[in-house]
Amino acid sequence: MLDGVDVHDGGENLILTGATEEIVNYLLAEMQKEGASNVKKAVKVGSKWVGSISNPALGLCSVEHVGYVIWIRGPSESAIVTKSHELRERGALVATLPHQESGQRVMSLE
Secondary structure, three states: OOOOEEEEEEOOEEEEEEOOHHHHHHHHHHHHHOOOOOOEEEEEEOOEEEEEEEOHHHHOOEEEEEOOEEEEEEOOHHHHHHHHHHHHHOOOOEEEEEEEEOOEEEEEEO
8 A cells, every 4th residue: 555655764754645635545444453552644746745654663762771871672763763862961971872783772871
């Protein structure tokens, strides 16, 4: 059903673009049934229809505080970097860059 719809990783949101309002809204509704939240219905932008939904990958990230180190683990680099954004805005510094570890992407902050 994804024919004719592009899905882009917008950090905290997934952005869906397609040729028709109906197909974009249909996919948003299906994703919402599967647990996604923060649905923004399709609006016309130029010649395409654009809608968004919260990025479910962020819900799969974990944040663990071990002493002064904050470990963030998740399914993708973009998910863990996005998850780290709020902590970095509050002054946390990147201690280790995102890397693969035991089948997950991992990074740490101090």
